Amino acid sequence: MEDEKIGMFHNLLKESSNIVFFGGAGVSTESGIPDFRSATGLYSRRLSAHVSPEELVSHTFFERCPEEFFDFYRKRLIYMEAKPNDCHKALAVLERIGKLKAVITQNIDGLHQEAGSSHVLELHGSVRRNYCMDCHALYDARFMQASEGVPHCTRCGATVKPDVVLYEESLDMDVLDAAVRAISAADMLIVGGTSLIVYPAAGLLRCFNGDRLVLINKTATQADRKATLVIHDSLGKVFREAVDGLTGS
Structure with a gap:
């Protein structure tokens, strides 16, 4: 049954020209990054x-x-040894052939960019960016990994904070607005690796005006009944098989 659904997914990808992917922690667990x-x-x-x-x-x-x-x-939260998996790589292929217009992610690992995706909207920021809370000097993840205790700016001595959205903090409105615009314009929305329980991110689905909603997750979500297609299988496997043969289509 799942193989048949992957074939349906392939056809939907083939028919669509403005695809947006919205992903959560399940996208990166196959790269060895636990929830x-x-x-x-x-x-x-x-x-x-x-x-x-x-x-x-x-x-x-x-x-x-x-x-x-x-x-x-x-x-x-920092896994610099992790590498992009088949889902990350397939999304980069979909962007390269002009079908995928945006990746919207709740993850903070930067693996979409490492795989080759260029239009990535990081709702919760990234561990690969860190900044001094006083002078705003920028630091990478290696600096944070090598630091001990509370990391301090080498210029002014103030605390260096990860550029991630912590609980109780607001999302970046520019990123959120861009996500709303991308989803609103999409003819196909793929939601993968998320249980859709974290708001306001989960509420983004309400902005989708298209008629091709695909949900790929190991377990059921609250949006399954609204979807065109629901696949409960490995994201890497599903994307690897569904994107195969699309190049040049």
């Missing part, structure tokens, strides 16, 4: 309290417990 929600026990015990993943990456925790925040951040 951070599954990795909190050690930190809860160390702090002698139950601290949820959302609290660990909240603005409040960043301000109140910066050493613990950066310890968690380095160990659980």
Whole structure:
């Protein structure tokens, strides 16, 4: 049944010319990057309290417990050894042949760009960008990885903060507006690797005016009943097989 659905997906891709992809954590788990929600026990015990993943990456925790925040951040959110998987690569191919107009991602790993995608809207920022909170000097992920404790700017000594959207912080309105415009203009929207429970990002689906909504996720989502096609399978496998043969079409 899933192979038949992949064939249907291939045909939808072939027929569409303004495709937008909206992805979540499931896109990068096949590159070895775990969903951070599954990795909190050690930190809860160390702090002698139950601290949820959302609290660990909240603005409040960043301000109140910066050493613990950066310890968690380095160990659980930076994966520089991770490489783009077949889903990332296939999306880059779809952009190269002129079908895919935008990738909208909730991920912060930068793997879409590494795979070759150029129009990537990062709703939650990126671990590959970091900045001094005072003088705004820029630092890369290697700097953060190599730092100890609270990272400090080599120019002015102030704290260097990841350019990621923490819980309690607002999304970048320019990025969000661009995502709304891209989805509104799309004739096909592909949603992959997300359970669609994190708002306001999940609400972006309401902006889609097209008639080809494809949901690819290992488990069911609240939007499945609205979709043209639902595939519960590996994103890498689905994209690898569906995009194969599209070049030149």
